[in-house]
Amino acid sequence: MFTLLETATHSALTPVWFVLVAVLWVGFFFLEGFDFGVAMLLPILGRTDKRKRVMVNTIGPTWDGNEVWLLTAGGATFAAFPGWYATLFSGIYLPLLLVLVGLILRGVAFEYRSKRPEMSHRNLMDWMATIGSFLPSLVLGVGFANFVKGLEVGGNPPLVTTGFWQLFTPFSLLGGVLFVVLFCAHGAVFVALKTKGEVHDDARKLAIGLAFAAAGLSMVWAVWMNVVHAPTHPAAHAITWVLGLVAALAVAGAALLTARGRDGSAFIATSIGVVGLIVPMFLKMYGNLGFISSGDPGLDMWSASSSPYTLKIMTIAAAIFVPIVLAYQAWSYWVFRKRISVQNLPVEAAEPVPAATGA
Template identity: 50%
Template sequence: MELTTVWFLLIALLWTGYFFLEGFDFGVGMLLPVLGRDDTERRVLINTIGPVWDGNEVWLLVAGGATFAAFPEWYATLFSGFYLPLLLILVALIVRGVAFEYRGKRPSAGWKRGWDWCIVVGSFVPALLWGVAFANIVRGVPIDADAEYTGTFFTLLNPHALLGGAATLTLFLLHGAVFLALKTRGDIRERANALAGRIAVVAIVVGASFLLWTQFAIGKAVTWATVFGAAAALLAAAVANRRGREGWAFLATGAAIVFVVASLFTMLFPDVMPSSTADAYSLTTTNASSTPYTLMIMTWVAVIFTPIVLLYQSWTYWVFRKRIGMRDIPAAPVSPAVGSALIRDR
């Protein structure tokens, strides 16, 4: 297998890991005012992701860095053409991160309420725009002979892309609701379980509509398997959630994310950024890649450091694996990081 293909697969794997892990972070953030009826309940929700949310974002940084190093032409065209939506995503992630750290710095209810909405918006914007971005990448955007994007911001807001945004939004909401049902106990767990059942219906309809539209437009014979896999995983998640099997439901929503990303990247290959202007202008794994020597060095680095990152993240999830509830939240207002430390030391 050529190194260009290896790195295309590795980048697809990095995005899969990012959406699997950060997806439930986004879902928890968006559900904060829905499932958190008071400050203590909202602190419970935040503490379910407090120890892991920043580690989950490492996958995004590595995916972006790998794209820059392995496929510089892809990176240049993508980040110049999608500048505004990617900037909005970046700002939203920054605002959300600041909100996690600053929410508990003052006891004022207005102060906390303002940061809570920053968490909601900072989760909603990426959950929506990542779907818009990837739908456009897979279906193709106007690119000229110089590998430059010739459209506008509104070119990206086409019906297919907006449906893709709605699909990732509802999928991450479901993933987050199931995660909360898995990580909490008591009344919050019951409400999260009930809400996940309602979100599942919407996620199945919207997700199936997007994948079928994409499949009929640009799909391949092999991608029918991943499309049906995503649908089956969502149905399995709904059934497991209804039976109160939160662990299986979470694995099923995660599997749905894996199948969706696999569908999109399989449809994309061997292109990395198709041109809707002319097929000859499309960026591929061949004409957008770095030199073979660069890819070889990157491969050795990945072989050495990837297992270390995986072991560290696995250890983090093992340490913070227990459910939390209202009684685990200290009476004094604290930041999410402090609250997480208290939970760890129980």
């Protein structure tokens, strides 16, 4: 009887934790997506140090909290699906290392930008933030496109047999470009929402073009995914079609809303676009975890999961702490809800001294 109860618990909690991991990734891309976008747009919108400082300040109080969603998603994957975690690192260690390098670069850039007044130092930090945001966006886009397509695994224990250069197919490259463009559009809309004055006006103009570009790429992605790499279950296939089309239309709607000056509604629209992009990916990954097993024993959601007792303890901990974290993060966004402009900057942050040129 205990064995039957344990099996039933395992069967119930394994899909629950797959959904929770998916929710964590969706939350990460929704929140960190506009962070990435803001940093990638620094060379375009930040034509002066004051404007760059305004852009950095829009995400300054929250960017590190948004990044925690990625750490939590990775930790939850390791604890709930150790087989999934281990197999991923067996085949895509280098791409994951590139993501880590990018996150380190942007973290250092945000923390140390204001530590020295020289323009050369601040320009270096800004480029580190831009590159450190571009790398994770591109690599994660390519990576999730490969999960949709399916990574080949084989052996015992299962290891990824797909080669590094095989990851860069036209479909996966489309995923990388889509992530970059969509996050830039998401970030431009966020800058327009959080600023006023000249930065706001320029961000609004840029957001319109980026949103239309992201909408076009999203439509191509939705069609390609659902025609070539669709889920096998008819209900899941129908949902991925609906969500893909809703995402493309929402991002196009964000461009129209931005043009009408409705910044808040436009941000909600790009957020729907991000969610509508990520959720179909996890629907496609449900069960097989984004792998194509070429031998025995193979790998799926149930064989890769932790023991029933581990999942039970994790569920209890998540039920206690997740609401607390969500409440705190919502409070932090409420505290820093007001718009800012170059007029709000203190003199010492707005007027850096030029680098010394020698005697």
